[in-house]
Amino acid sequence: MGECAGNPHPAAVAAGEPEHGGQQGAPAARLLSVENLSTAFDTEDGPVTVVDQVSFEIDAGETLGLVGESGCGKSVTALSIMGLLPRPAGSIVGGRILFRGEDLGAAEALRLQQVRGNRIAMIFQEPMTALNPVQRIGRQLAEAYTLHAPGTGRNEAKGRALELLDQVGIPAAERRLTEYPHQLSGGMRQRVMIAMALASRPDLLIADEPTTALDVTIQAQILELLRDLQRETGMAILFITHDLGVIAELCSRVVVMYAGRIAEQASAPALFANPRHPYTRGLLRSVPRLEDDPKTVLSTIPGTVPDIHELPTGCRFANRCPHAEGVCRNRAPGLEDTPVPEGQTSTHRVACHRWRAVEAV
Amino acid sequence: MTSYFIRRFLLIVPTFIGVTILVFAVTRLVPGGPIERMLQEAAMAGSDVAASTSGFAGHGASSLSDAQIDQLKAYYGFDKPVIVGYAEWLGKVVRLDLGTSTRYSEPVWDTIKDRFPISIFYGITTLILTYSVCIPLGIVKAIRHKTTFDNLTSAVVFFGYAIPGYVVAIALLTVFAGNLGWFPLSGFVSDDFDDLGTLGKAADVAYHAVLPLIAYLAGSFAVTTMLMKNSLMDNLAAEYVRTAIAKGMAFRRAVFAHAFRNSLVPIATSFGNNITLIVTGSFLIEQIFNIDGFGLLGWESLVERDYPVVMGILVISSILFMVGNILSDICVAFVDPRVKFGSGESSQ
Numbered sequence: 001m002g003e004c005a006g007n008p009h010p011a012a013v014a015a016g017e018p019e020h021g022g023q024q025g026a027p028a029a030r031l032l033s034v035e036n037l038s039t040a041f042d043t044e045d046g047p048v049t050v051v052d053q054v055s056f057e058i059d060a061g062e063t064l065g066l067v068g069e070s071g072c073g074k075s076v077t078a079l080s081i082m083g084l085l086p087r088p089a090g091s092i093v094g095g096r097i098l099f100r101g102e103d104l105g106a107a108e109a110l111r112l113q114q115v116r117g118n119r120i121a122m123i124f125q126e127p128m129t130a131l132n133p134v135q136r137i138g139r140q141l142a143e144a145y146t147l148h149a150p151g152t153g154r155n156e157a158k159g160r161a162l163e164l165l166d167q168v169g170i171p172a173a174e175r176r177l178t179e180y181p182h183q184l185s186g187g188m189r190q191r192v193m194i195a196m197a198l199a200s201r202p203d204l205l206i207a208d209e210p211t212t213a214l215d216v217t218i219q220a221q222i223l224e225l226l227r228d229l230q231r232e233t234g235m236a237i238l239f240i241t242h243d244l245g246v247i248a249e250l251c252s253r254v255v256v257m258y259a260g261r262i263a264e265q266a267s268a269p270a271l272f273a274n275p276r277h278p279y280t281r282g283l284l285r286s287v288p289r290l291e292d293d294p295k296t297v298l299s300t301i302p303g304t305v306p307d308i309h310e311l312p313t314g315c316r317f318a319n320r321c322p323h324a325e326g327v328c329r330n331r332a333p334g335l336e337d338t339p340v341p342e343g344q345t346s347t348h349r350v351a352c353h354r355w356r357a358v359e360a361v
Numbered sequence: 362m363t364s365y366f367i368r369r370f371l372l373i374v375p376t377f378i379g380v381t382i383l384v385f386a387v388t389r390l391v392p393g394g395p396i397e398r399m400l401q402e403a404a405m406a407g408s409d410v411a412a413s414t415s416g417f418a419g420h421g422a423s424s425l426s427d428a429q430i431d432q433l434k435a436y437y438g439f440d441k442p443v444i445v446g447y448a449e450w451l452g453k454v455v456r457l458d459l460g461t462s463t464r465y466s467e468p469v470w471d472t473i474k475d476r477f478p479i480s481i482f483y484g485i486t487t488l489i490l491t492y493s494v495c496i497p498l499g500i501v502k503a504i505r506h507k508t509t510f511d512n513l514t515s516a517v518v519f520f521g522y523a524i525p526g527y528v529v530a531i532a533l534l535t536v537f538a539g540n541l542g543w544f545p546l547s548g549f550v551s552d553d554f555d556d557l558g559t560l561g562k563a564a565d566v567a568y569h570a571v572l573p574l575i576a577y578l579a580g581s582f583a584v585t586t587m588l589m590k591n592s593l594m595d596n597l598a599a600e601y602v603r604t605a606i607a608k609g610m611a612f613r614r615a616v617f618a619h620a621f622r623n624s625l626v627p628i629a630t631s632f633g634n635n636i637t638l639i640v641t642g643s644f645l646i647e648q649i650f651n652i653d654g655f656g657l658l659g660w661e662s663l664v665e666r667d668y669p670v671v672m673g674i675l676v677i678s679s680i681l682f683m684v685g686n687i688l689s690d691i692c693v694a695f696v697d698p699r700v701k702f703g704s705g706e707s708s709q
Contacts, residue, residue, distance in 0.1 A: 084603060109611075117609035124600060132601040132619050134698055143618075147609045180698045196608060 031203055031236050032058040032081070032120075036095035037105075039073075039080045042088070048308050049093070050076045052260040055335075058204065063230065063237040065251030065268065067244065067283075071305065073260040074240045078206045080105070081238075082122050083112045099204075118148040121197035125209040127189035131181040137192055138177030141165070144199035164195040167232075168225060187218035191225065198229065205230075206238045211246065223250055244287055248272060253346060256280050259305055259316040262335055267346035276338055276350040278321045278358050315353065323354050323361075362694065362701065366687060373683045378451070380679045381672065385447045388668045389439075396433050398666040399463070437463065454676060460669035464662065469673035472658070479549050480655040484638035486570065487577050495582055496628070499589025504616065506594060514586075522583035527645035530576035534649060537572060544572050547651035573650045577643070585628065592627050596620035622696060629696045633688025637681045 039051040051073040058064045066074045079085050081097050083104060097104040104115065116122075124130045132140055141164055142157035152160075158177070165173035168191040181189055190210060197205055207226065211219040227250060230237055239250055247254055247268060254271045256264040256279065264277040275281045282301040303320035306312055315333050318324040333351045340348050352358065388394075434440045438449060453460060459469035498518075502511045521529075538546045545551070551565050596602065597620050605615040644656035655674065662670035694700045 082607060084607060086598075113609050113611055115609075116607055122607045124604065126600060129600040130604045132605070132623070134622050134696065135619070143605075143610075144608045182699045193604070196604075199608075 029060045030057055031060045031100065032238075033098045034077070034081065034095070035098065037077065037080060037092065037097060038094035039076050039085065039090060040093045041090045043309075045309050050090075050260055050308065051080065053095070054257070054260075054262055055095075056255045056262070056265060058236050058238055060203065061230070061234045061236055062253065063239055063251045065247040065254040066238060066240045066257065067242060067247055067254060068257035068263075069242055069305065071308070072257045074257050075208050077257075078122065078208050078238065078240055081206065082116060082120065083107070084116075084122075114148070117144060117197075117202075118200040119202055120204045120206065121200070121202040122206040122208065123190070123193045123197050123210045125212050127186055127193050127210075127213065128181075130193055131189055133181055135180070136177065137165075137179055137181065137184070141177070141192065141196055141199065144196040148200045160199070161195075164198055165192070167198065167229070168192070168195040170195070186214050187221065190214060190218075190222055194222075194225065194229070198233070201233060202235055204236045204238065206240070208240045209242070212241070212243070219246075226250065244272075244283060256283070259311065260308075261316060261332075262349075262351060263317065264348075264350045264352075265335070266348040266350075267344070270340060270344065270346065270348050274348075274359075276348065276355045276359060277317075277352050278323050278354075279317045281358070282320075315351075323358050325354070327353050366691070369687050369690070373680070376683060377676075377679055381451070381454075381675060382447055384675050385450065385672065386443050388671065389443050389446065394439060394666055394668070396430065396437065396439065400430075450672065459673040459676065462662075462667055462670050464665050464667040464670070469669045472670055473655075473673055473677065476653060476655050476658050479653055480638075480642050482566070483570070483573065483577065483642060483652070483654060484635075486574060487581060488635050488638060490574070490578055491581050491585060495585035496589050498582070499586045500593060500616070500621070502586070502590040503593035503597060504613075506590075518583040518586050521579035524579060526576050526580055526643055527649060529579045530573070530646045530649040533572045533575055545569055549652050573646060573652060576646050576650075588627055589624065592624040593620055596623045599623070626693060626697050629692040630689055632692045633690070634682070634685040636685040636688060637678060641678070 033055075034057070035055050037051055037054045038049055040047045040049045042048075054073070054077055056064065056066075066077065068074050076085070076090070079090070080092055081099075081104065085091060092105045095105070099115065099120065104112065107115070131137075138158060138161050141161035142154075145160045145164075146152045146157050161177055162173050165176055170176055170188060170191050176184070176188075176192075181192075184192065193210075205226075210226075211222050214222060223246060226237065226239075229235070237250075239246070241247060251268050254264075254266060254268050255262055256271070256277065258277075258279050264271065264275070264280045266276075271280065272284065275284055279301070282299075285299040286301065288298055301320055306316055306319060312318060312329065314327075314329040314331055315321070315324065318328040321328065331353070333353045335349045335351045336355075338348045338350055338355060340346065431440065438446050441449070450460065457470075459473070461467065462469050462472050465472055498514060502514060505511050534546065538544045545568065549566070549569055550562075551557075551569070554562060554565055557565055593616075597616065599620070602615050602620050605619045606612060610618065642652075642654040642656035644660035646652075647654045647657040648660075658670065659674050661667075662674070
């Protein structure tokens with residue numbers, strides 16, 4: 001699972017020497033590579049591995065979608081990368097998080113502070129609670145900037161804050177600076193969060209379900225904003241969501257997680273055209289489609305996610321999988337490369353013993 | 362917001378009338394008024410004591426005729442119906458006249474005024490000590506939640522909270538003043554206070570204040586400390602603190618730059634009421650240490666049926682209490698910009 005760099009991915013080969021970072025002339029330089037990341041939480045019933053041997057890469061400027069249902073470990077993966085796991089309960093118990101070749105999992109607290117908000121920024125699901133309710137927007141924005149540019153004058157910081165609000169499309173920016181978060185709508189607050197994240201022009205933006213708490217029209221606006229900003233700044237985005245529609249709209253590659261492990265990883269077009277993991281197939285089938293007859297019963301995945309305290313030894317999806325047989329219950333499947341159509345460079349990996357049989361159905 | 366506070370201030374008037382009329386009526390209804398008290402005291406203790414207690418009961422208290430008693434009642438206004446009596450009393454209060462103490466035969470205001478320095482001294486000292494201990498302690502306990510330090514300090518503050526102040530007072534008095542003789546047994550200052558220099562006076566007051574202050578403070582740390590701790594912990598777990606750290610801020614800095622002010626909101630809701638501590642004070646502790654503060658005055662005037670003083674204390678404490686409530690609201694509005702009074706909505 002961990003030897004992802006050895007696959008025929010030109011970008012991966014180019015970024016084989018992490019020291020080269022983004023400066024290499026390769027079409028897409030490796031920005032972040034998560035290798036066999038395992039994160040565990042101490043609970044009253046003992047330690048629980050929430051993220052288990054997760055590996056993926058993000059190249060400069062690309063958008064990777066991390067998709068899965070609630071509790072599958074996608075947010076914890078993001079928090080692990082940021083070093084924001086709740087202490088002391090959560091901790092990284094294995095693997096590496098290489099950002100431009102530097103292992104963030106082993107980095108000192110001070111070094112992490114330099115990276116956070118500066119090279120890697122993050123926005124969260126709940127814009128209602130993610131801003132400090134008793135501080136003016138302007139101050140919170142300026143802070144995001146001055147933290148990484150110490151010695152910045154008050155006026156310069158304010159100017160930068162104005163610029164950022166303009167950039168994320170907030171009208172009457174001057175007045176907004178003096179307002180408090182409760183005076184802004186949810187969509188506006190998420191824009192402020194995005195503006196804060198952009199303050200130091202990060203290389204990577206981690207967006208943890210940034211549109212989940214917003215209504216649909218605002219969702220579309222925020223997605224559009226993210227896409228525009230990415231085009232402007234060239235930052236990479238790790239987009240975490242449970243919404244396949246959002247993935248289709250925004251992401252070039254997708255990682256599907258299930259119960260703490262990666263189930264499938266592919267380019268977005270390949271995943272939607274040719275899902276190989278039974279879980280991905282189930283997910284895609286349970287999305288309502290406009291061309292369906294009205295009131296068609298939605299297809300669902302039977303059963304429930306296994307209890308995190310009693311994970312099966314074999315494939316974690318086996319108890320819900322229509323294709324499961326003996327081997328699935330006894331041995332956990334590794335992530336294996338599957339063939340991709342001629343001319344495609346992106347890999348398509350799946351963690352399923354029976355993906356060939358599944359595909360034949 | 363201004364109109365809200367104006368309305369709140371205007372509401373003091375009817376509330377004040379409601380409180381005072383109730384207590385005034387009670388003083389009239391309960392058996393045994395100040396005159397009966399004087400007569401009884403005079404009868405029991407003989408004319409010497411009676412003379413020193415009250416100049417009016419002085420000449421032959423036990424042999425007062427009914428006519429004389431009626432005269433006395435008329436003098437104190439007890440012959441009139443409650444409402445009339447109350448109206449007269451209120452009329453005087455409006456002119457800042459609280460009446461005359463039946464016990465001391467001096468203006469109530471003078472009696473009360475004498476107690477101010479002592480009560481204000483103890484009130485403000487306990488206030489400052491309480492907040493300057495509780496807030497830092499709460500912060501450290503929140504950051505070091507469930508460590509030995511946290512558990513140990515919790516045990517200490519709850520131990521103090523669980524023991525009544527007067528028990529602490531007696532224990533301290535017995536051990537440190539009685540047995541060891543380190544501190545004076547009673548009083549606010551020494552007898553030779555007036556002969557001391559400024560520094561000597563300050564030292565003398567402090568010397569007398571040590572034991573009573575400990576008795577006052579022993580139980581006062583628990584509530585504010587735990588309020589501060591829990592409130593800060595809630596805020597440390599809040600998402601905006603995570604946002605601050607995600608921006609690249611150090612955790613410790615985020616505690617003070619972001620979580621601290623938010624966690625002061627519940628503390629601010631009670632802050633204004635501290636103004637009432639000028640006229641409060643435990644009469645038991647004051648009794649034990651023989652401190653002439655408000656607690657003792659209130660209790661004595663009730664026992665002695667010195668109703669003008671009782672009403673006078675009520676006037677001052679009820680007004681302070683109501684003003685304190687408004688001050689608390691102002692404090693909250695000051696700390697939390699989401700609080701908007703007056704429009705009837707506080708957006709969340």
